[in-house]
Amino acid sequence: MSKRTKENTHTVIMIGAGPAALSAAIYTTREDIETMLVEKGVPGGLAAVTDWVDNYPGFPEGLAGLELAGNLQKQAERFGAVIDFGEVTALHDEGEWKRLETTLGDLYAKVVLVATGSDYKKLGIPGEVQYYARGVHYCATCDGAFYRDKRLVVVGGGNSAVQEAMFLTRFASHIDLMVRSKLRASDVLQKELQKFVDEGKITVHLATTTDEIVGDEDNKVVQVKGTDTKTSSPVKIDTDGVFVFVGLKPNSEFAGGQLETDEVGLIKTDENLMSSMKGVFVAGDIRSGATMQVASAVGEGATAALKIREYLEGHTINVQEEV
Amino acid sequence: MVKNITIFTTKTCAYCPMVKRYLAAKGLSYDEVNLDEEPQRQQEALAISGALTVPVTVVTRQDDSREVVVGYNLAKLAPAIA
Ligand SMILES: Cc1cc2nc3c(=O)[nH]c(=O)nc-3n(C[C@H](O)[C@H](O)[C@H](O)COP(=O)(O)OP(=O)(O)OC[C@H]3O[C@@H](n4cnc5c(N)ncnc54)[C@H](O)[C@@H]3O)c2cc1C
Numbered sequence: 001m002s003k004r005t006k007e008n009t010h011t012v013i014m015i016g017a018g019p020a021a022l023s024a025a026i027y028t029t030r031e032d033i034e035t036m037l038v039e040k041g042v043p044g045g046l047a048a049v050t051d052w053v054d055n056y057p058g059f060p061e062g063l064a065g066l067e068l069a070g071n072l073q074k075q076a077e078r079f080g081a082v083i084d085f086g087e088v089t090a091l092h093d094e095g096e097w098k099r100l101e102t103t104l105g106d107l108y109a110k111v112v113l114v115a116t117g118s119d120y121k122k123l124g125i126p127g128e129v130q131y132y133a134r135g136v137h138y139c140a141t142c143d144g145a146f147y148r149d150k151r152l153v154v155v156g157g158g159n160s161a162v163q164e165a166m167f168l169t170r171f172a173s174h175i176d177l178m179v180r181s182k183l184r185a186s187d188v189l190q191k192e193l194q195k196f197v198d199e200g201k202i203t204v205h206l207a208t209t210t211d212e213i214v215g216d217e218d219n220k221v222v223q224v225k226g227t228d229t230k231t232s233s234p235v236k237i238d239t240d241g242v243f244v245f246v247g248l249k250p251n252s253e254f255a256g257g258q259l260e261t262d263e264v265g266l267i268k269t270d271e272n273l274m275s276s277m278k279g280v281f282v283a284g285d286i287r288s289g290a291t292m293q294v295a296s297a298v299g300e301g302a303t304a305a306l307k308i309r310e311y312l313e314g315h316t317i318n319v320q321e322e323v
Numbered sequence: 324m325v326k327n328i329t330i331f332t333t334k335t336c337a338y339c340p341m342v343k344r345y346l347a348a349k350g351l352s353y354d355e356v357n358l359d360e361e362p363q364r365q366q367e368a369l370a371i372s373g374a375l376t377v378p379v380t381v382v383t384r385q386d387d388s389r390e391v392v393v394g395y396n397l398a399k400l401a402p403a404i405a
Contacts, residue, residue: 041338042395048337066337085397133374133393141335145358146365146375241375 002106004097004323010036011319012308013100013109015088015254018045019294020284021115022072022081023301024308029079031309034319036109037076038102040087044069045117046285047294051141051167056294065141068294088116088254093277110279110319111308114259114267115301117285118248123155127213127221128244135221135241136213140164143243147171150240153178153224155210161245162189165202168243175202176237178210178226180246208235213242250286262288272307273300281308324385325404328353331368331379335359338395339378345397346380351404353380 002008012028014021017039028035042048050065059068073083086104091112100107120138122128128136137143144167152172154165157179165177175196183190183206196202207229214223224242226235250265260268260276266288273281283304284290284297328346330353332339346353356364358377372379372393380392382403390403 042341044337051335064335066335066340069337070340133376135375137376139376142333142338143376144335145333145362145377146369148362148365 001099004108006323008106009108009319009323010034011109011312012036012111012113013038013098013107014113014115015100016040016045016115016117016251016284016286017043017073017083018115018117018284018297019047019068019072020045020117020297020301020304021113022076023298024113024115024283024305025076025081025301026072026079027302027305028308029076029081031305033309033312035081036107037081037083038086038088038100038104038107039083040085040103042069043073043083047072049139049141051163053294072298091255091258091277091280093258093280098277098279111311112280113304113308114252114255114275114280114282114286115284115297115304116251116254117297118250120245121247121249123210123244123246125210125212127215131213131215131219131221131242134219135215137241137243138245140167140243144168144171147241149173151238152176153210153237153239153242154245155224155242156245156247157181157183157185157206158245158247159185159189160248161185162193164243164245166192166196169196169201174200176224176239177202177204178208178224178237179204179206180209181229182206205235205237210242248285248292252286266290272311273304274307274311279311281311325351326383326385326387328383328404329356329381330354331356331358331364331372331377331381333357333359333377336377341395342378342380342400345400346404349404 011034014037017037047065048069054062086102088102090101092099098112148171153176162185209227212225216222267282268288269282281304283300382390392399
């Protein structure tokens with residue numbers, strides 16, 4: 001454990017730099033509340049790896065997720081937010097101070113905002129680990145371009161799977177969408193998907209589990225094996241690659257069970273967006289009850305920032321003076 | 324000492340600008356191969372990295388030894404350019 005110094009002490013530390021944290025940082029820094037964000041991946045979070053965002057208010061034509069992420073980052077940095085790249089691995093309540101163990105060393109803050117969102121879930125089937133990034137992928141905007149005129153399987157039946165399957169038609173000659181039970185994507189997306197189905201670009205396999213990813217002697221993915229759960233008969237689909245979008249896993253492990261969570265691991269808050277640990281606020285997809293949209297993550301970020309300001313009233317705003 | 328750096332990218336990859344920004348912040352220049360614009364070079368990216376993903380950063384040192392960094396991986400990229 002390292003000691004508190006001017007360098008490692010902050011008024012507010014935000015864990016993550018996705019839409020929720022970046023929006024919160026716009027508010028806190030604009031109010032002169034010194035704020036640092038710790039990000040383990042890309043600023044913009046899941047929004048940055050989403051091809052196109054059509055439902056973010058204020059952009060009638062929609063906009064690229066990467067552009068939205070870049071704009072949020074620039075706006076937060078314009079007011080003085082500092083983003084440092086590292087991962088928070090543990091959180092400790094030391095009374096007036098919260099201590100964060102991170103890959104950048106220990107950091108201290110009066111207030112912490114947890115805005116860690118979620119990561120893609122894995123299927124946990126044979127072949128998935130073996131062919132990772134060589135035929136098995138979790139990011140269509142990153143890896144789709146490698147499948148020009150190739151056949152692809154997309155696994156999943158929610159919004160992400162449907163959205164990403166449609167994006168991948170830009171590259172792939174044909175896509176098989178494997179859905180364990182039935183489609184859970186929104187009506188709007190299902191309607192859009194139908195157009196691709198009618199054009200013969202996507203085939204949807206409902207009630208089909210994905211059981212194994214099979215490669216050839218050159219270590220290339222060539223087939224996906226599954227089961228038709230209605231007839232129990234085996235399903236074999238020849239493919240050049242598999243993109244997996246079977247839901248998200250909340251990034252709350254770093255808290256080591258110290259923050260109260262719901263049954264799926266999302267962090268519970270009170271009406272002020274404060275977690276069960278005093279001084280630790282929560283916003284965006286990681287919050288129990290969140291609606292998992294950029295617009296709501298941004299709204300929660302703004303709300304959390306205003307609640308943080310209220311919480312800090314009467315405290316020193318620039319805590320480095322206290323060191 | 325670094326002799327040259329080549330980054331394989333695509334237009335939609337979020338991690339590609341991160342690598343470029345990191346190198347720029349270190350004062351290093353690089354060549355970029357955008358695989359959306361030059362799809363014929365995908366095989367080259369695959370052969371070098373063993374992975375069907377971007378970014379792939381290839382750092383060639385003065386002695387022509389080569390370090391290949393797959394993805395946005397500062398733990399590997401930082402020592403590669405040191
Ligand atoms: C494929 C796909 C398509 C989508 N399309 C849309 C859409 O069209 N419209 C829409 O409104 N929403 C869409 N969403 C949902 C939207 O992206 C999320 O609701 C939004 O990004 C949530 O923001 P957030 O800030 O809460 O979390 P995230 O965006 O998940 O950001 C969390 C950040 O925290 C970082 N982090 C996590 N753990 C740590 C740690 N321990 N230390 C440091 N950093 C950490 C992560 O790297 C990440 O950058 C889509 C999501 C996906 C996956």
